Amino acid sequence: MVYALICDLPSKWEKKIVGAMNVTLLPGGVCAEISGVNLCRPLIDNVFSKIYKAWLGTGALLIRGQCLTDKQLLTFAKQFGDLEFPPSKLLSLMNSDSSSDKIPSHINVISNVVENGRPIGQLGAGEASWHTDSAFVEEPPAASILYAIEIPSKGGNTTLANMTKAWDSLDPVLRAAIRGKKAKHDYTYTSVGERRKDFPEVLDPREAPGPAHPIVRTHPDTGRESLYLGRRLNCYILGLSLNESEKLLDQLWKHAVKPEFTYEHVWQVGDVLMWDNRCTMHRREAFDKSERRIMHRAQVKGERPYFEVE
Numbered sequence: 001m002v003y004a005l006i007c008d009l010p011s012k013w014e015k016k017i018v019g020a021m022n023v024t025l026l027p028g029g030v031c032a033e034i035s036g037v038n039l040c041r042p043l044i045d046n047v048f049s050k051i052y053k054a055w056l057g058t059g060a061l062l063i064r065g066q067c068l069t070d071k072q073l074l075t076f077a078k079q080f081g082d083l084e085f086p087p088s089k090l091l092s093l094m095n096s097d098s099s100s101d102k103i104p105s106h107i108n109v110i111s112n113v114v115e116n117g118r119p120i121g122q123l124g125a126g127e128a129s130w131h132t133d134s135a136f137v138e139e140p141p142a143a144s145i146l147y148a149i150e151i152p153s154k155g156g157n158t159t160l161a162n163m164t165k166a167w168d169s170l171d172p173v174l175r176a177a178i179r180g181k182k183a184k185h186d187y188t189y190t191s192v193g194e195r196r197k198d199f200p201e202v203l204d205p206r207e208a209p210g211p212a213h214p215i216v217r218t219h220p221d222t223g224r225e226s227l228y229l230g231r232r233l234n235c236y237i238l239g240l241s242l243n244e245s246e247k248l249l250d251q252l253w254k255h256a257v258k259p260e261f262t263y264e265h266v267w268q269v270g271d272v273l274m275w276d277n278r279c280t281m282h283r284r285e286a287f288d289k290s291e292r293r294i295m296h297r298a299q300v301k302g303e304r305p306y307f308e309v310e
């Protein structure tokens, strides 16, 4: 099946009415907003296939105004593939998972709220710098789906960056320098830069624990290539000296997060924002830690990243 892809989505998609459902390509072409759907109920095939087409076409979806239980969020997620566990469980760090028994094991609570002296979720209130989810495991999740339950009065915006656009527009010299190369990804630190319990400080990125993945990866469903950078901290390009690797990574990062590849999301309660970890990155700005922010996140299983040589 051939899907509409980012660069060739027709402009008539903006405001195209699909039955009661509306698909709007948001400015920048990095995220499609779906309206006129209620995710409480299973989506009929016809509606889901249009959502899926927009998903593969853009790499990110926004669906506002939802009111979901965890079970409903997981039912929605399951339509995109098998469910995946949160990162702490992927890394078998069961003890560091602070979610309570009331929360299903596939739900990842992203929150700064502390109850009875214990954080109810992950990532606190600080900045989460640019990353793609769980590049530090062998088979990173294909999709992450974040659902807003409580949000602060300001701050905490989440910005997405499209790595297919970044790869397509990368300087040919840099493209040649990384084609077929792999980078190693460190799992010592979380997305907000906190060292995971029981992992020693990383003094040399070459020694950091974690798998290597292709820096340019082929999307299994669209066949398109994207930059796959994981995160900047402790990344290392195999086969280069540490200095060469650092220099090349700095050049790639400078390009990858240019504003023209990004969409900044300002949250409302009831928003569902989902991104394709195989072809996007994201960051979250900090917010006032005295305010509450609670998101529930579902993850869809992915595959080992690969690069298909034509």
Ligand code: OGA
Binding pocket: 110, 123, 128, 133, 144, 146, 156, 157, 158, 191, 282, 283, 284, 295, 297
């Ligand atoms: C995540 C993440 C960003 C946010 O859940 O993977 O990076 O906005 N969250 O909380």
Ligand code: MN
Binding pocket: 131, 132, 133, 191, 282
């Ligand atoms: Mn993340």
